Amino acid sequence: MVVKLYGQVTAACPQRVLLCFLEKEIEFEIIHIDLDTLEQKKPEHLLRQPFGQVPAIEDGDFKLFESRAIARYYATKYADQGTNLLGKSLEHRAIVDQWADVETHYFNTLAHPIVINLIIKPRLGEKCDVVLVEELKVKLGVVLDIYNNRLSSNRFLAGEEFTMADLTHMPAMGYLMSITDINQMVKARGSFNRWWEEISDRPSWKKLMVLAGH
């Protein structure tokens, strides 16, 4: 029996889990939850994810939500298969956790509202908060400078190998790079751009983009 992933394949949080499955060579089945019709807010899905979001997984009797917890569970369960996403020693794992937490608390807090305002709201015919977006871009520039500095002396965020710390950024980065201004901000930061070009060249990312219909 393969793990069932409930979500929409174009949405960032399900993509985080899908990238993990692809890196770890884990078989999976996607059960589509239609975000355009708010299927994620309906009672059947709320039983899987009480906050009304995607993704959730079912693996036999085992159920989980929160994409980063799901990714970590599978990266641990299949530690000896595919890419080592979690780090090789206690200290290395702590650095992986550190930069994964940076994604949560510094990167996603800016990337998420930028993507909502510049990509999702136009699709839904809603008005973008232009003032907010400009403020967020300024803050994002400051954060990207810190990343750029880190990546000038480290090939990947946690050191010389690709880990969960890099993977967890990828779905939002995919969306951000489709926004002209942000794309230019990334390209203006040499080491950060180098990192993005390297990780988006990974087979897992290319397979994900095919699954997502690109």
Place this chain on the structure above:
Amino acid sequence: MAMKLYGDEMSACVARVLLCLHEKNTEFELVPVNLFACHHKLPSFLSMNPFGKVPALQDDDLTLFESRAITAYIAEKHREKGTNLTRHEDSKEAAIVKLWSEVEAHHFNPAISAVIHQLIVVPLQGESPNAAIVEENLENLGKILDVYEERLGKTKYLAGDTYTLADLHHVPYTYYFMKTSHAGLINDRPNVKAWWEDLCSRPAFLKVSPGLTVAPTTN
């Protein structure tokens, strides 16, 4: 050599790590960082945390920032002593701990920290709280706590029957929140209230809470 924790006891994020250190009976040295004098923005601190926030941890050659990465490190390094904070012995139970830790990081923390920022930090900077931000985040927090109320009707703690990092990470901001006039969000939900009172009874909490000294305005 004992671990060095850089920060100030009144910082919620520093307190998060202090709670973990006490739960794991780990020796440490607290190295004060004067937040009011912005010492966390000096090059000497930025070399430990380029984002200029407390805490940072030094343990021999390892330097770490991000309080939840630090607690995970301490909990794993000292997994055999003190409270079992991660349920590391069972991968599915460990995943449930991680799940509710993610809920704290992505749902609870943004809402509660925004309220605390307006009611405590903003007045310290000589400004008035933004009532609209407070109201919006209180509404979000209420919806999140509804989910917690249902969960804590089924389990004693968020990840199951024992106290873990999933509970611990909530403590400092909730402590500050309970000092505001909005404590009813916790007290009006019986399961959440009982959970909170249990967290406050722990010896580690009794050691750390005296350091959480900043007082909110009464809005």
